[in-house]
Amino acid sequence: MANGSIAVPAGREEVVDFYKHESKHKGIMSWLLTVDHKRIGLMYLVVMIGFFLTAMTLGFFMRLEMLTPGQTLMKPQTYNTLFTLHGVIMVFLFIIPGVPAVFGNFIMPIQIGAKDVIFPRLNLLSWYLYIFGGILALISIFTGAADTGWTFYVPYSIRTTTNVSLTVFAAFVLGFSSILTGLNFVTTIHRMRAPGMTFFKMPLFVWGIYATAWIQILATPVVGITLVLVILERTLGIGVFDPALGGDPILYQHLFWIYSHPAVYIMILPAMGVVSDIIATFSKKPIFGYTPIAMSSLAIALVGYLVWGHHMFTSGMSDTSRVIFSLLTFLVAIPTGVKVFNWVASLYRGSIEITAPMLYTLCFIFVFSIGGLTGLVLGTLNTDIHLTDTYFVVAHFHYVMFGGMGLLFFASLHYWFPKMFGRMYNEKIAKLACIIFVIGFNGLYFPMFIMGYLGMPRRYYDYLPEFQTYHVIATVSSWIMISGILLMLANLLRGLRHGSTAPENPWDATTLEWTVPSPPPMENFDEIPVVTKGPYDREGLKEASLKH
Amino acid sequence: MRPNIISQTDGTMLFIIACSIILLLLVTVAMIYFCIKYSRKNHPVAENIHGNTTLEVTWTVLPTILVMVMFFYGYMGFKNLRDIPADAYTVKVTGQMWKWTFEYPETKKKSDTLYVPVGKDIKMEIHANDVNHSFFIPALRVKEDAVPGRTNYLWFNAEKEGRYDIACAEYCGMNHSYMYAVLMVIPQQKFDDWVKVTPAADTTKKATDSLKTTGKDSLKTSAPVVDTTKKEVKQVPDATKKEETKKDSVKK
The missing domain is CATH 2.60.40.420 (Cupredoxins -  blue copper proteins)
Structure with a gap:
C-alpha cells in the first residue's frame, strides 16, 4: 500500500485530508516523492494544463497566420514547426494521457473502494517518465524543432535536418509512461476492487479506464518500436523505411497507425466513462443500459484495433485492404452509436439538473455526434479519397478529440473539482464559459468541413483566396473559444482560493468517491466498504419501465 | 457507360450527410426535449429505468444496416475509381x-x-x-x-x-x-x-x-486565372539543404 501501515485516524470530524497528511517528506518533496495516487493525479493535472495551454497558444498563432493568404506573421518553416509541435504536445502530452492519468489516478481507485493503485511506486515512475518525455519535447522545440507533422511520416522524417530524433524519442518515452499506467490500472481493477464490487457493479468510468488500459498495454509498444526504427533510420540508415535503401514507407504508415488509431480510443473511452457517471448523477437515476455501455467500451477497444488502415485509403495500400478496413471502420461506429443512444435514453424520466458538469456533458454529446457522424464519410471509400488529407479531416478529428475528449476533460474537472480540492467554484461563470467555448469551437472547426470538401488540403501554410472567408471565420472564432477556456480556468483557480467549502457529496451522487470526505484522507477509506448495490442505484425511486 | 466519378462521389456524400443530419437531429432534439420535460422542476422525482432490451437491439441492428448501405455505396464508387478503363x-x-x-x-x-x-x-x-x-x-x-x-x-x-x-x-x-x-x-x-x-x-x-x-x-x-501567391518563396531553409545532397541517391 501507499504509505505502509499508517492508519487514518478514526472519527469523521478529525479526518486529515491527503493535503495535510504528514509523510516523511516535507514541502515540495512530499509531492515529488509521493506514491499517493491522488497527489500523483494532481501533479499530472498541473503539468498537463501547462502543456495544454502551450499547445493552445501554438494553435492560436497558427490560426493567426491563416487569417490572410500569403505571409501574415511567419515564414512557412515556422508554420510547419508550429503545427508539428501543436500536434505532438496535444496528442502525446494532453489528449492521450489526459483523462486516465489525471482522473484515472485520482478517482478510479476510490471508485472501486481501494486505498491506492496496486503499484504505487510504478505509478510515480510513470509520472516521471511523462515529465521526462515532456521536457524532451520542449527541448526539441529549442534545438531545431521538428517540421514533420505529429505523424512523423517517412521518408520526410528521415530526410529533414530538423531535430526529429529528439521529438520522436520524447514520444517514445511518453509511450512507456502510458504502458506502465495501463499495466497498473488493469492490475488494480482486477485485484483491488472492494468486496462485493463485481465487474458489473463498477462505475462506467472504471469500465472506460479498464478498456483503455488494455489498449495502452497492447498497442503502445508498436509505436515504441516504430519510433526507435525512425531514429535508427536517421542515424544509421538501416533501410527499413527509407525507399532509397530498399525500405518501405507504407510499412511505416501501417506501424504508426496500428498504435495511433487505437490511441484515439485511449483518448475517448475513459472520457466516455465520465459521461455515464455524470448523466446518472444529474438525472438522479441509474444509467440506461449499463451492460450495453460497458460492453460497447470493450467492443470499441477490440474493433478499434483493426481499423487503422482507414488512414491510408490513398497511400497505395492494396485495394482489397482498403475495402476490408472500410468495412471494419463501419463496425466500430456501431458501439459508439449505442453509447450515445443510451446516454440520451438515460435522461428519459430522470430528474435532470443542468449543473456545470452536466452542461459540459450535454454539449459533448452534441459536438461529439457531429464528430462521429462526419467520420462516416471518411470511412466510406470513395468519399474518403476526396476528403482525406483535407481540412475536412482536420475538422473531424478536432470535433472528436477536442470536442470529445477536451470537453469531457473540462466536464470531469468541474465534476470532481469539489472532491479533489474540497472547494466549489462559481457555477454561473462555469456555465457561461462552457457556452462561450462551444460557440467558439463550432465557429472555429465547422468552416473546416466546408473548406475540406471544397478542396483545401491540410498542413498548408498558404491557401487560395477563395478560402479566405472560411479562414477568417475560423480564426475569429478561435479567439472566442480561447476566451471561454481562459474564463473557465480563471473561475476554477478562483474557486481554489475563494470557493465555498465543498461537502462530502455536493452532487448527491452514488459512486464510492462521494462517500469519503472532500478532499479524501490519505488512504481514502477508514474501512474498505462492502459493496452491495449497483453503482448508480438509488433508494426510494419508483420502478418504471418503458411501457406506459 | 460508367457512372461519372464526380456525381457518384457527391451522391454517396449527400446520402451519408443526409442520414447524419437526421441522426444528429434525432439525438439533439431528444436530448433537449428530455432535459426540459424531465427537469428537476418539472419532474422532481426520477424513476428507475435500467434499460430495455428491445430498444438496445433496435438501435444496434438499424444502424448496422444503415452503415452497411453506406459501405456498399462507398464500395461501388471505389470499384469505379480503381478499375481503370483498358484503353485509358x-x-x-x-x-x-x-x-x-x-x-x-x-x-x-x-x-x-x-x-x-x-x-x-x-x-x-x-x-x-x-x-x-x-x-x-x-x-x-x-x-x-x-x-x-x-x-x-x-x-x-x-x-x-x-x-x-x-x-x-x-x-x-x-x-x-x-x-x-x-x-x-x-x-x-x-x-x-x-x-x-x-x-x-x-x-x-x-x-x-x-x-x-x-x-x-x-x-x-x-474559372479565370488568378495568381494566388503574392510573391515567390525564394529562401531555402536548413530543412531542405540535405535534399540536394541526397537527391541522387533516391533517384532510381
Whole structure:
C-alpha cells in the first residue's frame, strides 16, 4: 500500500485530508516523492494544463497566420514547426494521457473502494517518465524543432535536418509512461476492487479506464518500436523505411497507425466513462443500459484495433485492404452509436439538473455526434479519397478529440473539482464559459468541413483566396473559444482560493468517491466498504419501465 | 457507360450527410426535449429505468444496416475509381519537392502543366522522387499518394474543358502549400498538336507557373486565372539543404 501501515485516524470530524497528511517528506518533496495516487493525479493535472495551454497558444498563432493568404506573421518553416509541435504536445502530452492519468489516478481507485493503485511506486515512475518525455519535447522545440507533422511520416522524417530524433524519442518515452499506467490500472481493477464490487457493479468510468488500459498495454509498444526504427533510420540508415535503401514507407504508415488509431480510443473511452457517471448523477437515476455501455467500451477497444488502415485509403495500400478496413471502420461506429443512444435514453424520466458538469456533458454529446457522424464519410471509400488529407479531416478529428475528449476533460474537472480540492467554484461563470467555448469551437472547426470538401488540403501554410472567408471565420472564432477556456480556468483557480467549502457529496451522487470526505484522507477509506448495490442505484425511486 | 466519378462521389456524400443530419437531429432534439420535460422542476422525482432490451437491439441492428448501405455505396464508387478503363491514355506524373512533372507516352514530352484531351479516360501513373506527396484534383474528386519507390495510379475523365487545380495533399516540407499545378482540359485536336511539339521544350518553364491556379471555387471549372501567391518563396531553409545532397541517391 501507499504509505505502509499508517492508519487514518478514526472519527469523521478529525479526518486529515491527503493535503495535510504528514509523510516523511516535507514541502515540495512530499509531492515529488509521493506514491499517493491522488497527489500523483494532481501533479499530472498541473503539468498537463501547462502543456495544454502551450499547445493552445501554438494553435492560436497558427490560426493567426491563416487569417490572410500569403505571409501574415511567419515564414512557412515556422508554420510547419508550429503545427508539428501543436500536434505532438496535444496528442502525446494532453489528449492521450489526459483523462486516465489525471482522473484515472485520482478517482478510479476510490471508485472501486481501494486505498491506492496496486503499484504505487510504478505509478510515480510513470509520472516521471511523462515529465521526462515532456521536457524532451520542449527541448526539441529549442534545438531545431521538428517540421514533420505529429505523424512523423517517412521518408520526410528521415530526410529533414530538423531535430526529429529528439521529438520522436520524447514520444517514445511518453509511450512507456502510458504502458506502465495501463499495466497498473488493469492490475488494480482486477485485484483491488472492494468486496462485493463485481465487474458489473463498477462505475462506467472504471469500465472506460479498464478498456483503455488494455489498449495502452497492447498497442503502445508498436509505436515504441516504430519510433526507435525512425531514429535508427536517421542515424544509421538501416533501410527499413527509407525507399532509397530498399525500405518501405507504407510499412511505416501501417506501424504508426496500428498504435495511433487505437490511441484515439485511449483518448475517448475513459472520457466516455465520465459521461455515464455524470448523466446518472444529474438525472438522479441509474444509467440506461449499463451492460450495453460497458460492453460497447470493450467492443470499441477490440474493433478499434483493426481499423487503422482507414488512414491510408490513398497511400497505395492494396485495394482489397482498403475495402476490408472500410468495412471494419463501419463496425466500430456501431458501439459508439449505442453509447450515445443510451446516454440520451438515460435522461428519459430522470430528474435532470443542468449543473456545470452536466452542461459540459450535454454539449459533448452534441459536438461529439457531429464528430462521429462526419467520420462516416471518411470511412466510406470513395468519399474518403476526396476528403482525406483535407481540412475536412482536420475538422473531424478536432470535433472528436477536442470536442470529445477536451470537453469531457473540462466536464470531469468541474465534476470532481469539489472532491479533489474540497472547494466549489462559481457555477454561473462555469456555465457561461462552457457556452462561450462551444460557440467558439463550432465557429472555429465547422468552416473546416466546408473548406475540406471544397478542396483545401491540410498542413498548408498558404491557401487560395477563395478560402479566405472560411479562414477568417475560423480564426475569429478561435479567439472566442480561447476566451471561454481562459474564463473557465480563471473561475476554477478562483474557486481554489475563494470557493465555498465543498461537502462530502455536493452532487448527491452514488459512486464510492462521494462517500469519503472532500478532499479524501490519505488512504481514502477508514474501512474498505462492502459493496452491495449497483453503482448508480438509488433508494426510494419508483420502478418504471418503458411501457406506459 | 460508367457512372461519372464526380456525381457518384457527391451522391454517396449527400446520402451519408443526409442520414447524419437526421441522426444528429434525432439525438439533439431528444436530448433537449428530455432535459426540459424531465427537469428537476418539472419532474422532481426520477424513476428507475435500467434499460430495455428491445430498444438496445433496435438501435444496434438499424444502424448496422444503415452503415452497411453506406459501405456498399462507398464500395461501388471505389470499384469505379480503381478499375481503370483498358484503353485509358497514360500520363506519368512525378512529384518532387515542390513541383509536379508530367510525362507523355508517345513523345516522352515533359511538362509542368497537365494537358489532357476532354472526355477521354486518363490514367495517371504516380511516382515520387524524394518524399511522399499526394496527387489531388479536388474538382474531379480523385486523389492518390505519390510514394517514393512505388508506382501508384488513378484515373479520371474530365468531361468539361477548362482549368483545374492540382494540389499536393500529403505534407512534404516547407513549400508544400505551393505545390499546385494546373490541369488543362483541351479538345482532342489541340492536344494532339500540343503533344507532338518537341519533347522537353516545355520544361524550362519555371515552377512558379504552378502557383497560378484556377481561382474562385476550386471545385468548379473554367474559372479565370488568378495568381494566388503574392510573391515567390525564394529562401531555402536548413530543412531542405540535405535534399540536394541526397537527391541522387533516391533517384532510381
